[in-house]
Amino acid sequence: FFAIRDFQRRGGIPYPPGPPPLPLIGNLFDIPKEFAWLQFSALAKKYGDVISFRVFGQVIVVLNTSKATKELFEKRGEIYSDRPTVPFHEMMGWQWNVTLARYTDDWRQARKLLDRGLRPGAIAAYRPLQETKARVLLTQLLENPNEWEAHLGYLLGTVIMGMGYGYEVQGRNDRKIDVARKMARLGADTVLPGALLVNDLPFLRHIPEWLPWFSYKPLARYGYDIGQEVLHAPMAFVKEGILNGTAQPSLALEGLQEMENLKGQEREKADEALAGALASMYAAGTDTVHSVFIMSFFVAVLLHPAIQKIAQQELDMVTKRERLPTFEDRPALPFVDAICKEVLRWRPVVPLAVPHATTKDDVYEGLFIPKGTMVFGNVWAMFHDPEMYPEPDSFIPGRFLNADGSLREDPLLMSAFGFGKRICPGRHVVDGTFFIIIASLLSVFNIEKGQDADGGPEGFTYIGGAISRPHSFRCSIIPRDKRAEELIVADSLTR
Numbered sequence: 326f327f328a329i330r331d332f333q334r335r336g337g338i339p340y341p342p343g344p345p346p347l348p349l350i351g352n353l354f355d356i357p358k359e360f361a362w363l364q365f366s367a368l369a370k371k372y373g374d375v376i377s378f379r380v381f382g383q384v385i386v387v388l389n390t391s392k393a394t395k396e397l398f399e400k401r402g403e404i405y406s407d408r409p410t411v412p413f414h415e416m417m418g419w420q421w422n423v424t425l426a427r428y429t430d431d432w433r434q435a436r437k438l439l440d441r442g443l444r445p446g447a448i449a450a451y452r453p454l455q456e457t458k459a460r461v462l463l464t465q466l467l468e469n470p471n472e473w474e475a476h477l478g479y480l481l482g483t484v485i486m487g488m489g490y491g492y493e494v495q496g497r498n499d500r501k502i503d504v505a506r507k508m509a510r511l512g513a514d515t516v517l518p519g520a521l522l523v524n525d526l527p528f529l530r531h532i533p534e535w536l537p538w539f540s541y542k543p544l545a546r547y548g549y550d551i552g553q554e555v556l557h558a559p560m561a562f563v564k565e566g567i568l569n570g571t572a573q574p575s576l577a578l579e580g581l582q583e584m585e586n587l588k589g590q591e592r593e594k595a596d597e598a599l600a601g602a603l604a605s606m607y608a609a610g611t612d613t614v615h616s617v618f619i620m621s622f623f624v625a626v627l628l629h630p631a632i633q634k635i636a637q638q639e640l641d642m643v644t645k646r647e648r649l650p651t652f653e654d655r656p657a658l659p660f661v662d663a664i665c666k667e668v669l670r671w672r673p674v675v676p677l678a679v680p681h682a683t684t685k686d687d688v689y690e691g692l693f694i695p696k697g698t699m700v701f702g703n704v705w706a707m708f709h710d711p712e713m714y715p716e717p718d719s720f721i722p723g724r725f726l727n728a729d730g731s732l733r734e735d736p737l738l739m740s741a742f743g744f745g746k747r748i749c750p751g752r753h754v755v756d757g758t759f760f761i762i763i764a765s766l767l768s769v770f771n772i773e774k775g776q777d778a779d780g781g782p783e784g785f786t787y788i789g790g791a792i793s794r795p796h797s798f799r800c801s802i803i804p805r806d807k808r809a810e811e812l813i814v815a816d817s818l819t820r
């Protein structure tokens with residue numbers, strides 16, 4: 326009966342091909358929990374660029390080419406910009422989070438605030454903050470190089486908290502950083518299909534707490550509490566700062582000042598939208614996910630020491646080793662920029678981006694994609710397509726340079742930040758922060774395989790959940806010479 330009804334609904338048009346589903350549970354056991362992007366890429370070779378799975382009636386589609394992501398996420402954005410309902414996220418009351426929000430007017434309002442606050446023209450004002458934070462990292466690495474991973478872990482958080490709320494992070498155990506990180510981790514660990522049974526069988530959300538082994542409620546309550554803290558604590562900090570005259574310039578301060586003349590419900594609604602938008606930025610931008618990019622950069626230069634030397638020569642020509650690099654130097658540092666681009670391509674941080682969902686039935690190249698389908702863009706497959714990027718597994722920054730040495734823009738690379746209307750609004754902040762960190766690091770440090778360092782491609786294995794992160798590894802971060810040390814110390818004395 327179900328099969329006939331399903332066939333009629335599709336008008337006989339087939340679903341995108343994929344492994345044959347079992348009765349009822351469908352492809353539950355075909356959805357890989359680890360390195361899913363690699364297995365989806367392998368399945369695409371067998372079944373075609375657009376593949377599908379069914380799990381308990383939920384259709385999941387994976388798009389493995391930029392042709393398909395452009396057509397569906399961009400051109401048909403009105404249909405492909407929703408988010409799947411994740412029952413466990415609903416249990417935690419996280420609907421305020423822009424990243425998880427459905428494609429509604431509330432999302433549009435919050436998204437507009439983020440796009441406006443994080444557009445390149447607006448964030449230029451925060452470049453000095455980004456430069457300062459990159460230089461603080463240099464001091465930390467000089468004083469305590471062995472703890473490099475911990476230093477990197479909260480670096481971007483310090484930039485985001487400064488931009489968002491004018492909040493100065495108090496060391497790496499700062500509560501505001503810690504709580505956002507916990508939220509991001511819990512979100513990432515529970516979003517992919519198959520990660521949590523309650524997402525596949527939503528009735529399980531009703532299991533009462535007195536069945537502790539089976540109930541999701543205690544974990545959901547914990548998630549709710551950290552969510553509320555992320556939403557309210559930093560805004561309360563800014564409002565208190567306004568009252569006692571200590572509030573620093575920030576997106577929150579700007580937003581609150583803009584709504585000064587609003588009254589009653591209108592004011593309340595604007596206040597809520599601002600808090601939700603900024604908290605989404607704080608939650609998405611504070612996790613150590615960003616340190617993953619820098620870790621992959623370390624892996625790349627450890628495997629290819631010559632690349633580090635070329636970048637250092639470029640940097641030395643510009644700074645003459647009389648100062649540390651700044652954003653103004655960027656146009657003269659195309660090779661450093663090309664390294665950043667190649668790291669994004671070679672080891673995309675979120676290889677399957679974040680799933681979108683469809684709001685209507687649709688047909689793509691003769692394949693049926695029903696309303697409510699969860700749609701992934703396989704960023705990894707696109708970035709490792711040998712036709713677009715020859716020798717895709719090799720780390721070759723030069724692929725982003727023109728014959729005259731200038732930087733070659735590559736719009737496809739933006740897919741590292743997702744697609745269409747839901748593309749990451751923080752991408753310009755990330756772009757600037759990564760550039761200044763890598764330029765600053767290379768100008769004064771050598772990143773080397775130390776005596777007891779891990780090494781060889783097999784020494785840098787990755788963890789393959791929603792985020793592609795290298796396992797912790799050891800390496801030596803050594804000042805290039807006495808001059809480099811002097812530059813770091815001199816800069817730290819100016820702070």
Ligand code: HEM
Pocket residue numbers: 423424425426436439443485605606607609610611614615618674675678679680681741742743744745746747748749750751752754755
């Ligand atoms: C390595 C750094 C980052 C990467 C790789 C990254 C990647 C992504 C991806 C893949 C998405 C999903 C896009 C889609 O659904 O198609 C996303 C969404 C989002 N990102 Fe980022 N992101 C990064 C940093 C940041 C930062 C620093 C911020 C804040 C300043 C931020 C804020 C957001 C927000 C709010 C969303 C949700 C957008 C929406 O659903 O409308 N991200 N990001």
